[in-house]
Structure formats: C-alpha cells, structure tokens
Amino acid sequence: MYQYNDKDQTLINERVVQFRDQTERFLKGEIPDDKYRALRLMNGVYVQTHAPLLRVAGPYGLLSSKQVRKLASIARDYDKGFCHFTTRQNIQFNWPALERVPDILEELASVQMHAIQTSGNCLRNTTSDQLAGVAIDELEDPRPYCEIIRQWTIFHPEFAYLPRKFKIAVSGAKLDRAATQFHDIGLHLVQNEHGEVGFKVFVGGGLGRTPVIGQVIKPFLEKKHLLSYLEAILRIYNLYGRRDNKYKARIKILVREAGLAKIRKKIDAEWALIKHKLELSPERIKEIQEQFRPPNYQLDAVQDTSYADKLANNADFATWVKHNTAEHKIDGYRAAYISLKAPDSPPGDCTESQLDTIADLADQYSFGMVRVTHRQNLVLADIKQADLFDLWQKLDAINCATPNIGKATDMICCPGLDYCSLANAGSIGVAKEINETLDSMDYVHDLGDLKINISGCMNGCAHQSVGHIGILGVDKKGVEWYQVTLGGSSENDAAIGERLGPAVSKQDIAPVIKILLEVYLEQRIDEDEPFLATVRRVGIGPFKEKTYATN
C-alpha cells in the first residue's frame, strides 16, 4: 500500500497544528460559529445530537494493521469503545469531545491518517473497489489512480470552497463494486479498440434527495490526461454550479439544468486550454503503481488439500466460504469478508477489541492489510486457502463471521436518529427488527442476493434509493414513518428504486419487509432468479398488492 514520504507526513503534521489552532481560536470565541463550522466540517467534525462526530478518511478503503490498531486505541481512549465504518470507506467516531479532536488528529497522523476533507463543500475521499488488485474480473488495479487523485484533491487551493461536496470513485473491474455511477465523477478503467487502457468518465451521478445516475461524459480518456480532465470538470463546476440553493448545488443539477451536451462542450473547451500543463507522465504513474505491487504470494498455496477436506466435512465452514469469501486472481488464495452485520449489533460498527483482533488476523494471514467495503464490511483480501478454516474460527469467536455478505441481513444502515442530528427517524432499530424477523440463516440464504438499505432521512447516507429494497425514514408530525422503494441498484445495471406506495408505520416496517420477501419467493421463476431480477420482471404490482392488502 502507499507509504507516506516526507512531504505527505509534513503535510498532515502541519494540518494537526493548523486545526488545533483553529479549534483553540473557536473555543476562545475568536472565530464565529458559521466560519468555524466550515473549517471543522473540512476536517470531518460534526456537531451531533449527543456529541461531535469525527469522520476519519480511509483512502479508497485501504488500511494497514497498524492503522486499525490505532483506530482501536482511539476508540478506547477518546470514545465509547467502538467506531463505525461508512459507505464511503471512512471511519467514524461518535463521541469524541471537540477539544480533544486535535489530539486524535495527532494520533492519526502518527500512522499516516487524517480527517482532511471528509466533510464540507470540498473534494472528498476518493473511493474504490474493495477487491482492487485481487479481483478476477479486474482490468487494472484502480488504487494507484485513487492515490494520484487523493494527492491532487488534498488542499487543492482552487477547489476548497465548492458549491457543494464532490465525490469521486474509481473502478477497475467488470463488476462495479464502488457505485461509481452514483458519484459526482465516476471513473471506470476500460480498454479502447487499440488495446490501450484509459478511463470511461461518468459525471453528475449522486444519491441524496435527488438520486441521479451519472452520464458518460467521455467514453475514453487517456491516462495521462486524468488530472487535467478532472481539473476542467471541477473548474466548470466551481464557476457555474448553483450557490443559491444547497439542495440544487451538486454537479448533477448543473448537468441536468444545462444538459450534458452543453456541459461537455464547456468542459472540453476548458480542458483544451490546460491539458498540456497537467500531464501525468508514465514515470509518475509507474512510481505510484510500484507502491501497490502484489504482495509475495506463495505460488504453491493451491497445492494444499486441507481446505477441500474441511469444506467437505464442516458444513458451517462451507457455508461461510460460500457467502463470505470471494475468488482471488491467484490460485490457492481467496478474499475473505469480515461481516460487520451480526444480527445483534448495529450495521457497520466495530468494537475496539474486534479491531485489535482484526489487525492481528491481518498480520497473521493477509500481509497486514484490511480493506473497508462500500457496504460497511471489512475484507482481508489475500488469504491462503489453507488458512481459511483458522481464520473463520477466529472471526467467529469475535462475532464477525455471520455468513450474510450480500444477503438480506447485510444491510447498509446510517446512524439514524440514534446519533445523527439530521435524521427524521431511527434506522438501527429498523435493521434490528428486520434481523429479528429474518432469524433463520437458511431462510436468508434461500432469499439469495439481496441488498436492503436503510436511511433515517432523505439525505440518504445509506443509499436507500439504490437498495434492492430501500427504506427511508420520514417524520410525520413527530412520528417515525418509512417509505419503501424496490428495484434500485448501484452496480453496472444502475437504477433508482420505485416507490412501493404510501409510507408505513414503524411497527409495520419489519412485517412489510417480510411480506415483500414472501412475494418474491412466490413470484420467482426458480432459485436462480435473484430478488432484483424478479422485481424487474414482474414490476412492483404484486408486491404493492400484498403489502397494502394486509395493512
């Protein structure tokens, strides 16, 4: 993984000093609330219902075991013993005291971490595929480009005060695991007709109040032009994005109001003026790629026979392997998911002792690296098949081996009313109730691939509009209600879910989900037809009919 050089380290050390000074000036009353608000947000600090929230950057989701141990110690020393992993591969602490945030930043800086631009109207953490570098369907590892973009975005002097937040995601695989079409800019590594690898560029995607699927603005961008093209898009957005209404300020609205053709023309005109100045040299790309070289895989890993024996003789292990591991490009290795979706704990949360164990397991089995997924789980990407059984047992011992990755109980869930000052309704409680309804693992497995996303308000942090089943909390005269959508997807077949009908009450939401799943089981052609395919084939009619007939 990328190791900081002196410059990177100096920059984050100086940031700690700067933010400490800003916070001290605020606490002394020398910076007004509105100005400090902008400054603290650009350092991931929110003022929340119960306490400030600190969002730490997880660059494209890649963490070292040392960093994971640091997160554990911060959770112990500054928080209530846990942290939360987000859909943007970041890490949140929910209870730090504002005056201690500079100390936390100093701790983070000691392991090459920071909270720069994890919130605010600026360029945010660049996200990617959790299987980057190991996926069998990958054209090229996207992480070197993520790192190049990371450096370009940090303290970019021209784009620090954008109309609104700006998110970039990069995918290098056939299957889009990074929801790139729902980002302000989505980048897919693709091959052109001459066999050259470059980027297909999507622009104007986004979730939140107005979910929009990104459109292709450039079918093929040469690698050397990556930064100049991003700069051209950002410059046009900075100049022409709306600043009169924060709900209309994202680039998706600019693209919609002006039209893709007009925006493309403007961006291309800008790009033509700067592309020669900001070229990425092959040497620069190679230098960064060197930092993401494959680890020293054991080429005889595939010779091991114990794995096949264990699979044949231990049904629980086999179930876990089937659902919680993924194929690896090296024979004899698999990528293993660490499920943070145990039925009895809030989705995406991880305790300090779990973090410590995970760091140890990463060191022991996976070259000391951990990845954060877009769906709020973790991955140990390089596990020898001979080690999978031991790893499974050790994960099981810390409640991280629930075999539910990509299944109904692997829900994306925002903190909701429990923590968030924006929320209109609870979400963690709903996830818990759904879990209680789906208490049979066999039933969950029978339901197959199913993505349920739950957001406590229309800001949509849990991406409910692209859930196969989306649940959105709304407030009706002080009472929590839930709107349900069906048929969303954030993958290659990107789609925004269709509303099922009127919102349902809190007590009805879990039973309604149960009804929807029963309708699916009745309607599917066979076990091979996943939920999403059935919804697309039969439409929402049968689901709607059953839901509202019984309510």
Added chain:
Amino acid sequence: MQLIKDKQITQDNWVYIVDETPLKADYIIVSLVRWRQERNQLSKIKHLGLRLEPDVELEEIANDLSHFQLIELYFPVFTDGRAFTHARLLRSRYGFTGDIRASGDFMRDQVFYLNRVGVTSFELNDQENAQQVIQSMHDFSVDYQESVA
C-alpha cells in the same frame, strides 16, 4: 486603512468609489458596471483598479485588463469559492501581473489558498491580527498542486 500586500503590512492607498459618486482619489477602484458605462473617462485615470464580484465572466473583461493596476476580488460571503478560480485564471490564463486583492467576507483560514492561486493583497477585516493573517499564509510548507503565485 491597513492592508497586507506581498506578506507585509502596509498602508492602503486605494479607494473603492461607490457607483455614481465622484471619482475623488488618486488610486481608484471601480465596479464592473461603472467601468462599462464610463470606460472612456476612466481609462484616462493613472491608477485604476477594478472590483469583480463572483458572478463575473472573466472572458468578457480579458481584453480590458491592461487598463488596471489592481483587480479586487470581492467576497460577498466566504463560502463563495469562485474567486479562487478567478484569481488563478487572471494569473495563468490572462497574464494579469498587477496586484490581485481579496476583500469582503474572506477569512484568515483561507489566505493560504488565496495566496497560492495568485492573490497578492488582503484587505484586513480585523486590524489587530494582521501578523497572524500573514502567518496563516505559511500554514503549510508543502503542497501537492502547482501554485500560481
């Protein structure tokens, strides 16, 4: 009034003249509206500056830049980041070599960025903290992107 120019505290000789009031000063800054209306008369003034609001289209004034010794980028609100692009383009695209000044609601914590995109002087909202404002221009000793200044 005090001013920070080229990282030094200095006396501000320039005066912004409100539209439709007499041009009584040696160093005069005018609005874009006034420049467009009174261009002929104004171009005779020796020391002339132009105030730009964030909604300006720089291209439309690119050919007029030689008339000005100073461009003032006015911040109606500190969150409006268009001036950052304007400063950068004035320097790198339109070759403006005079003084670029920030005024209005910008804050100390933005001067590091503003300095990097080519702003050379800062009207002080808070006279007492001039030294700290200068210090903030050195918040970082390293960066990832090219600076204009």
